[in-house]
Structures are given as structure tokens and as C-alpha cells.
Amino acid sequence: MSKNKTTATELTRRRMLQGAAVALTATAGTALLGLSRPTATSAAVGGQEIFDEVFKGRRIQGMPMADGSGMPGMQHPGGANYMVLIDGQELHVMRNADGTWISVINHYQTFSTPRALARAAVNELRGATLAPINV
Amino acid sequence: MAVRKNQANLTAQEKRDFVNAILTLKQQGGYDPFVTTHNQFIMSDTDTTERTGHRSPSFLPWHRKFLIEFEKALQAITPTVTLPYWDWTTDRTPDASLWGPDLLGGDGTGTDGQVATGPFAYGAGNWTLTVRPDSRPYLVRTLAADTPDLPTKADVDTALAVTPYDAAPWNSSSAGFRNNLEGWTGVNIHNRVHVWVGGAMGTGMSPNDPVFWLHHCMIDRLWAGWQSRHPDQGYLPATATQNLVSLNDTMKPWNTTAPAALLDHTPFYTYDVAY
Numbered sequence: 001m002s003k004n005k006t007t008a009t010e011l012t013r014r015r016m017l018q019g020a021a022v023a024l025t026a027t028a029g030t031a032l033l034g035l036s037r038p039t040a041t042s043a044a045v046g047g048q049e050i051f052d053e054v055f056k057g058r059r060i061q062g063m064p065m066a067d068g069s070g071m072p073g074m075q076h077p078g079g080a081n082y083m084v085l086i087d088g089q090e091l092h093v094m095r096n097a098d099g100t101w102i103s104v105i106n107h108y109q110t111f112s113t114p115r116a117l118a119r120a121a122v123n124e125l126r127g128a129t130l131a132p133i134n135v
Numbered sequence: 136m137a138v139r140k141n142q143a144n145l146t147a148q149e150k151r152d153f154v155n156a157i158l159t160l161k162q163q164g165g166y167d168p169f170v171t172t173h174n175q176f177i178m179s180d181t182d183t184t185e186r187t188g189h190r191s192p193s194f195l196p197w198h199r200k201f202l203i204e205f206e207k208a209l210q211a212i213t214p215t216v217t218l219p220y221w222d223w224t225t226d227r228t229p230d231a232s233l234w235g236p237d238l239l240g241g242d243g244t245g246t247d248g249q250v251a252t253g254p255f256a257y258g259a260g261n262w263t264l265t266v267r268p269d270s271r272p273y274l275v276r277t278l279a280a281d282t283p284d285l286p287t288k289a290d291v292d293t294a295l296a297v298t299p300y301d302a303a304p305w306n307s308s309s310a311g312f313r314n315n316l317e318g319w320t321g322v323n324i325h326n327r328v329h330v331w332v333g334g335a336m337g338t339g340m341s342p343n344d345p346v347f348w349l350h351h352c353m354i355d356r357l358w359a360g361w362q363s364r365h366p367d368q369g370y371l372p373a374t375a376t377q378n379l380v381s382l383n384d385t386m387k388p389w390n391t392t393a394p395a396a397l398l399d400h401t402p403f404y405t406y407d408v409a410y
């Protein structure tokens with residue numbers, strides 16, 4: 001893949017994420033860090049990855065969040081400061097002290113990145129949709 | 136005195152009583168609140184903030200109390216019922232009697248991984264998941280799919296040799312017995328069993344699978360085994376520590392009982408065979 005093509009792909013991804021971010025800000029009062037200002041072409045903010053891809057037919061997205069923000073009814077106690085969506089539904093995630101990640105779907109197994117965590121959740125869900133979780 | 140037995144040694148009548156008490160509790164609406172409570176704690180316990188049920192020293196007394204409350208709920212239905220434990224160091228395969236149609240039912244089958252045998256099969260009509268993380272109302276298991284092997288006796292003995300009870304920073308990165316048993320560090324005992332069963336047991340709503348209680352009963356028995364091996368070692372932290380349940384702090388959600396009142400299990404129940 002040429003360098004230009006790579007850049008174009010990443011720009012498209014960022015625009016998609018910004019679209020999602022605007023929608024979330026409007027509906028849920030969320031504040032996303034870094035997405036509203038231009039960044040380098042690398043899909044990462046504050047050392048945390050941003051991703052938006054289709055994995056096994058499911059759209060998975062990951063993005064850093066401002067502390068305490070999230071979808072309605074969700075809390076991020078302790079601040080994972082990161083949001084993962086599967087087909088637009090929030091996957092509750094948590095970061096461990098060693099930097100690894102877990103989710104409500106895989107709560108006893110650690111993953112090195114949010115993207116790996118999201119893919120694992122897609123595998124476990126086998127097509128099922130996430131349900132809103134009220135804590 | 137109530138005796139908690141190895142599930143492998145239950146009589147047919149004991150299996151029936153245990154299963155029927157669970158199904159009755161579920162039908163009466165008393166089961167799902169245990170699932171809700173567990174998930175609330177698992178989602179709010181974090182390494183850097185208040186933590187009570189998991190990834191903290193009170194992991195063991197919290198689950199001891201949680202199991203006592205569940206056992207009491209079953210005994211209100213059938214007074215002779217006690218929680219059995221699953222010794223996965225010996226009953227290590229999907230064809231163990233634990234997974235038989237007269238106790239927990241078998242592994243998930245088909246493309247959806249749905250449990251289709253035993254009293255908790257969705258098709259049997261008595262086990263609909265209502266407190267759940269996703270759209271599936273049926274119980275899913277994927278035995279041995281996400282991790283191939285259950286902890287061995289050697290793994291358990293390795294964890295039981297660790298002292299002290301727990302250590303700063305009192306979370307998932309701690310050295311010490313509690314975290315080695317919980318499984319965020321070391322050979323991984325408790326966490327690995329959740330992953331081995333898979334499906335509902337891998338989620339924050341893991342009590343949706345009744346094997347949750349048999350697994351945690353084994354973990355509770357191992358805590359007692361550690362205590363008997365290290366009589367000079369006590370619960371830590373012994374003094375008030377921010378975000379943690381120290382020895383004499385009462386635990387949420389009950390707010391009546393501190394770890395100090397739960398260290399000795401024998402006022403509540405005994406085990407048929409000590410580990």
C-alpha cells in the first residue's frame with residue numbers, strides 16, 4: 001500500500017470517528033480528548049490507540065475519553081478514560097494496573113490493547129448485540 | 136453444622152435438592168439479584184479507586200459472605216442444602232459428572248454455544264438470563280475453548296505457598312497470596328477457571344451460570360487451606376487504608392460484617408475434606 005493511500009485511509013477513519021464523536025457529544029454530553037483538533041496521521045491520542053474497523057461483520061471502534069464521561073447510564077469509575085463501541089453500543093471496559101484491558105464480556109482474561117479486547121468480545125458475542133448496563 | 140461437600144460425592148438426592156432449590160430461587164425472583172450485585176461490584180471495583188469484591192484484599196471475605204448469603208437463600212427453600220464445591224484439580228474435563236444432566240448440564244453446543252442439556256438449558260424453560268450483558272437469554276458455555284487447562288494441584292500448591300496474605304498496592308498488580316489465588320498474577324487460579332468455562336462465566340454476570348457457586352466454594356476452601364498452612368499469617372491490611380476494606384471495616388453491600396468476622400469459616404460451615 002502506498003504512503004498516500006495509508007494516509008487517506010487514516011484520514012477517513014478519523015473523520016468517521018469525529019462523526020461518531022459529534023453524535024455522542026450531542027446526545028450524551030461526552031467529551032472526547034484530542035479528536036476535535038488536528039492530530040498527526042497516527043491513529044493514537046495520548047498514547048492510546050484510536051480504531052474503527054469491521055471485524056467479523058461487526059463495527060468496532062475505540063477512542064480515548066475525558067474522565068467520567070460515557071454513554072447515558074454508564075459510569076467509568078476509576079476512569080478507564082476510553083470508550084469501546086460494538087455496532088455503536090458501548091462495551092464496558094476497564095484498564096488494569098499493568099496496562100492490560102478487560103471488558104464486561106471477557107472479565108477474567110486480559111488483553112494488551114482495546115482493539116484486541118473488542119475483537120475478543122465480537123468472538124464471544126457470536127452475533128449477539130450488547131445490552132445497556134446500568135450500574 | 137452444615138457441611139460443604141465435593142460435588143463429585145453428592146448423592147442423587149443431594150443433587151436434586153441443590154438443583155431444585157436453585158430453580159425455585161430463580162423462579163421466585165431471588166436469584167437474579169445475586170447476579171446484579173456481583174456485576175455491580177465487578178464493574179465498580181478498580182485498581183485505582185474503591186475496590187471491595189475483586190482485585191483487592193477483600194476478594195476472599197467478600198465472596199465468602201456472598202456465598203453464605205446465597206447458601207442461606209437456598210436453605211430457606213430446602214434447609215438441608217449446602218453449597219458443593221468443584222475441585223477442578225481432579226474433575227478437569229468436560230465429561231466430569233459435574234456437567235451431567237442431573238447437575239449442571241453440559242458444554243455449550245452448536246454455532247451459538249448454547250447449553251442444551253440439564254436443568255439450566257434454556258429449552259427446559261426454567262433458566263432465562265434476565266440480568267445479562269448482551270441480547271442472549273440462554274446460558275452459553277465454551278468449556279476449554281478459551282484456555283486449554285484448568286489449574287493443577289501443583290498450581291494450587293504454588294499459590295498456597297505464597298505469603299503474606301496481600302501486599303501494597305492491594306490491587307491486580309499485587310504480590311501476595313490473595314492476588315496469586317485470584318489470578319491477576321502468577322500461575323492464575325481463580326480467573327483461569329472462569330475463562331475455561333467461558334460463556335456467561337467469562338462475563339461480569341458470571342453467577343448466571345450456577346457453576347459460579349461451586350467454583351467460588353472451591354476458592355473459599357483454598358483460602359481455608361492457606362490459613363491452615365500459615366497460622367502465623369493474618370488478613371492484610373490490618374489498619375485503615377484508603378479505598379480498601381481493612382481487617383475491621385465492614386464490607387458493602389451488607390455493611391454489617393468485617394473481614395475479621397469471616398476469617399474463621401467454621402462457625403458457618405465446614406468442608407468434608409480440608410484442602
Ligand SMILES: [Cu+2]
Pocket residue numbers: 173177188189198
Ligand atoms: Cu466475583
Ligand SMILES: [Cu+2]
Pocket residue numbers: 325329351
Ligand atoms: Cu470469580
